[in-house]
Amino acid sequence: MFIYADNAATTAMSQKAIDAMLPYFKEVYGNPSSLYEAGQQAKMAIEDARGRVAAVLGCKPDEIYFTSGGSEADNQAIISAAKLGQKKGKKHIISTSFEHHAVLHTLKKLEKEGFEITLLDVHDNGIVTAKQVDDAIREDTCLVTIMYANNEIGTIQPISEIGAVCKAKEVLFHTDAVQAAGHLAINVEEQNIDMLSLSAHKFHGPKGCGVLYARKGILLTNIIEGGAQEKGKRGGTENVAGIMGMAAALEDAVAHMDENAAKLSVLRDRLIEGLNKISYSELNGDAVKRLPSNVNFCFEGIEGESLLLLLDDKGISASSGSACTSGSLDPSHVLLAIGRPHEVAHGSLRLSIGEDTTEEEVDYIIRAVTEVVTYLRSISPFWRDLVSGKRPHIFTELPG
Numbered sequence: 001m002f003i004y005a006d007n008a009a010t011t012a013m014s015q016k017a018i019d020a021m022l023p024y025f026k027e028v029y030g031n032p033s034s035l036y037e038a039g040q041q042a043k044m045a046i047e048d049a050r051g052r053v054a055a056v057l058g059c060k061p062d063e064i065y066f067t068s069g070g071s072e073a074d075n076q077a078i079i080s081a082a083k084l085g086q087k088k089g090k091k092h093i094i095s096t097s098f099e100h101h102a103v104l105h106t107l108k109k110l111e112k113e114g115f116e117i118t119l120l121d122v123h124d125n126g127i128v129t130a131k132q133v134d135d136a137i138r139e140d141t142c143l144v145t146i147m148y149a150n151n152e153i154g155t156i157q158p159i160s161e162i163g164a165v166c167k168a169k170e171v172l173f174h175t176d177a178v179q180a181a182g183h184l185a186i187n188v189e190e191q192n193i194d195m196l197s198l199s200a201h202k203f204h205g206p207k208g209c210g211v212l213y214a215r216k217g218i219l220l221t222n223i224i225e226g227g228a229q230e231k232g233k234r235g236g237t238e239n240v241a242g243i244m245g246m247a248a249a250l251e252d253a254v255a256h257m258d259e260n261a262a263k264l265s266v267l268r269d270r271l272i273e274g275l276n277k278i279s280y281s282e283l284n285g286d287a288v289k290r291l292p293s294n295v296n297f298c299f300e301g302i303e304g305e306s307l308l309l310l311l312d313d314k315g316i317s318a319s320s321g322s323a324c325t326s327g328s329l330d331p332s333h334v335l336l337a338i339g340r341p342h343e344v345a346h347g348s349l350r351l352s353i354g355e356d357t358t359e360e361e362v363d364y365i366i367r368a369v370t371e372v373v374t375y376l377r378s379i380s381p382f383w384r385d386l387v388s389g390k391r392p393h394i395f396t397e398l399p400g
């Protein structure tokens, strides 16, 4: 039995994406900057991909910059907006406390350079409101950066409303849409998004390839200096095959988005219903305003790491916190942001299902998690204290 339930960490590549890449390794391998035919063929291919990605996002091709992934796109968007703000004496940035580390760590760096960062509190349901953004905007605010969907708990932010607030107050708005792409509708024009980040490997494309959309007129700051690639804003020979795979994967994901979302949300809700039967556990994040692929639970009296290892023994690949924080003993900043106390934040489990996940697999996961939680509690001194009443429970025995 092998069940992959960690699609929020990365996805398997689709055959369409692989097929789209193959010609660019051995046939059309010219450097897009070379003027001879083989180079120009590669150049034409990536310009075609740029147009197709732009069409999906609802922008113009010259507003698309290819990057090495979501992290680079986040870094470049935020640093560019900060530098633009600085020129006008605006050094205030608004974000949330549960962003991806690519955003949070970039903001930390800017804070050391003298920028003032406001991290909005996230409500217990894992959502920030447009009103919070509106209230936080000041005369000197140069950027609002808020993720479309959270990578750990899958909650969906009111991006269109936030975009409208930012537009009305003439503040740049960036969204990390890495988890949203392929699951949720994106139209940068309609949603008033000025900058947006994508990562191919989250929607069945290759790793090491991403997109930064930046509205025309926004002057980007280079993260990577070098040649004239990407209008001089991102040096380095283009990842031609990666770009072709990414464009194919994005088009494919968006073409099947509605049917996939319908199928996934049925499986997601089945999984939530099954896991809700485990005593002293709770779903993290809003039950409805969440990605159709995401289930995230906290279990009292459990260590997330042990849970993952025993699930791995049963053939299930899942995650506790994000891939980036696992390995450290700190509880997930996302779970702390939604108000989970440390002791339950340590006992979290993220299951992110994919288009290939079956109902049988979901039922197997429910059985396996129930067994493992029961077993781990039976050997946990912490759980014994909860049972004996030495420590108070945080959750109720069963929800509702």
Ligand SMILES: *Cc1c(COP(=O)(O)O)cnc(C)c1O
Pocket (backbone or CB within 6 Å): 008, 009, 068, 069, 070, 071, 072, 074, 100, 102, 147, 149, 150, 151, 176, 178, 179, 198, 199, 200, 201, 202, 208, 209, 210
């Ligand atoms: C995965 C992820 C990233 C980072 O993307 P990479 O391409 O792996 O650098 C950024 N933001 C979110 C929300 C993610 O899930």
